[in-house]
Amino acid sequence: MTEGTHVEAAETAMDYDVIIVGASIAGCTAATAYGRAGLRVALVERHRSPQAHKTLCGHFVLGGTHDVLRRLGFWQPMLEHGATVTTGLGVWTGSGWIVPRPDSGIPPAISLRRRKLDPLLREIAGSTPGVHLMRGHRVVDLVEDAAGAVAGVVTSDGGTGRTILRAPLVVGADGHRSTVARLAGVAEDRAPNERFLFWTYYAGATMNGPGDGQVWPLGQDVAVCIPVDDGLTQVGVFPVKDRLPEFTTDRTAAFDRFVARLPDGPSLAGARQVSNLVGTTDYPCVRRDPTPRPGLALIGDAATASDPVPAVGCGWAFRSAAWLTDATAEALARGGNVRQALRSYRRAHRFIDKYDALGRKEALAKPPDALQRAVRTAAVSDPYVARRLAMFAMRAAEPSVLLNPMVMARALIGVRVRRPRETPPVVPAG
Numbered sequence: 001m002t003e004g005t006h007v008e009a010a011e012t013a014m015d016y017d018v019i020i021v022g023a024s025i026a027g028c029t030a031a032t033a034y035g036r037a038g039l040r041v042a043l044v045e046r047h048r049s050p051q052a053h054k055t056l057c058g059h060f061v062l063g064g065t066h067d068v069l070r071r072l073g074f075w076q077p078m079l080e081h082g083a084t085v086t087t088g089l090g091v092w093t094g095s096g097w098i099v100p101r102p103d104s105g106i107p108p109a110i111s112l113r114r115r116k117l118d119p120l121l122r123e124i125a126g127s128t129p130g131v132h133l134m135r136g137h138r139v140v141d142l143v144e145d146a147a148g149a150v151a152g153v154v155t156s157d158g159g160t161g162r163t164i165l166r167a168p169l170v171v172g173a174d175g176h177r178s179t180v181a182r183l184a185g186v187a188e189d190r191a192p193n194e195r196f197l198f199w200t201y202y203a204g205a206t207m208n209g210p211g212d213g214q215v216w217p218l219g220q221d222v223a224v225c226i227p228v229d230d231g232l233t234q235v236g237v238f239p240v241k242d243r244l245p246e247f248t249t250d251r252t253a254a255f256d257r258f259v260a261r262l263p264d265g266p267s268l269a270g271a272r273q274v275s276n277l278v279g280t281t282d283y284p285c286v287r288r289d290p291t292p293r294p295g296l297a298l299i300g301d302a303a304t305a306s307d308p309v310p311a312v313g314c315g316w317a318f319r320s321a322a323w324l325t326d327a328t329a330e331a332l333a334r335g336g337n338v339r340q341a342l343r344s345y346r347r348a349h350r351f352i353d354k355y356d357a358l359g360r361k362e363a364l365a366k367p368p369d370a371l372q373r374a375v376r377t378a379a380v381s382d383p384y385v386a387r388r389l390a391m392f393a394m395r396a397a398e399p400s401v402l403l404n405p406m407v408m409a410r411a412l413i414g415v416r417v418r419r420p421r422e423t424p425p426v427v428p429a430g
């Protein structure tokens with residue numbers, strides 16, 4: 001930690017209203033919003049290339065983020081870059097498929113591969129008046145004021161030069177391994193993830209399940225099939241770790257076997273696989289306090305890096321950045337009470353905290369319990385339960401949209417009165 005008195009040791013010193021570390025989803029979102037609010041923003045990114053992007057990401061952005069993407073003006077440019085919109089995912093259950101009705105008001109999800117999304121967001125942020133995009137600068141230290149509040153960062157451009165940036169607020173948007181959090185001594189809360197994952201993309205694949213994408217919760221394993229940009233289909237598997245040896249012996253063969261056995265799975269015989277398998281064998285959940293110290297806020301994965309299975313991370317990155325800027329832009333612009341503004345961001349972040357607590361349990365990959373099975377079975381034939389399940393899955397409302405006594409009772413009663421082997425008609429969305 002560099003103290004304010006050591007500024008003369010650096011080559012350059014610059015003042016801003018806010019410094020954001022990391023020009024990916026969370027950082028670019030925050031920079032764009034702060035810039036539009038008239039603030040002077042330093043957006044610091046260690047990668048030099050404008051094309052730099054995260055490769056280990058499934059990029060399916062849940063419908064709960066739709067409003068924020070529209071409000072920030074990102075939705076349309078994403079569509080113009082080829083993003084695919086998904087209005088109704090079919091969910092397989094042993095009792096039939098769940099597909100929300102087209103008129104059920106579930107906000108749409110969107111998918112644009114990170115190779116296109118990241119440069120697009122960086123382009124939007126970097127061209128926003130007031131935003132100084134500093135590519136090729138890695139944050140290597142923090143600056144503290146006399147009271148111990150975080151008051152800036154020290155960056156290195158890879159040579160001997162150091163730049164000191166100062167601002168009343170530093171935002172760590174630097175991902176799940178957050179350097180900013182480590183330098184600030186922020187505690188990290190890790191939880192295990194008992195699944196691993198691999199996916200690939202196909203040209204010319206045919207989906208056979210209902211809806212405009214499918215999810216298979218298969219006991220402890222999960223699989224997905226999602227349309228993405230350039231007319232490609234993404235097929236992903238999330239097996240429980242007990243199956244790792246199978247994938248270690250021959251990953252491609254194990255993947256192909258897994259997909260071939262999916263009920264109503266995609267037809268890939270005439271399709272061309274256009275990428276290698278992408279994935280990881282271990283991705284623990286990480287959580288940190290989003291407002292850990294005066295003068296410091298964390299957004300996106302730096303605050304909450306969740307299990308990839310429910311595909312929440314990109315949405316959390318967009319949304320936490322929007323909540324932070326909503327809470328603090330005015331205080332920063334008018335010299336107001338930034339501490340109080342950060343408390344307001346902390347409160348907004350509870351939405352993510354609640355889902356993260358549930359997500360950590362899901363990441364243990366236990367077989368579904370009786371209640372989970374009842375809800376899924378009920379959702380096959382009961383549009384009320386199906387809608388609430390979809391709102392929950394899309395993170396489009398508080399968890400209580402699904403997890404409340406009324407829905408649970410309705411699911412349990414519905415399952416008890418349903419005749420065995422009855423398979424109700426599926427209504428594909430969209």
Ligand SMILES: Cc1cc2nc3c(=O)[nH]c(=O)nc-3n(C[C@H](O)[C@H](O)[C@H](O)COP(=O)(O)OP(=O)(O)OC[C@H]3O[C@@H](n4cnc5c(N)ncnc54)[C@H](O)[C@@H]3O)c2cc1C
Binds near residue numbers: 311
């Ligand atoms: C296997 C996998 C699949 C996933 N699939 C999905 C999915 O389908 N849908 C979904 O919503 N989410 C998914 N996620 C989660 C998603 O990838 C993350 O939640 C999202 O990338 C978080 O964005 P971010 O901006 O917070 O961080 P990141 O995208 O990680 O960006 C961090 C940025 O900070 C920069 N940086 C880091 N350190 C420094 C430093 N010291 N100085 C300067 N810059 C620095 C990095 O270069 C990078 O640009 C997946 C994650 C994994 C691992």
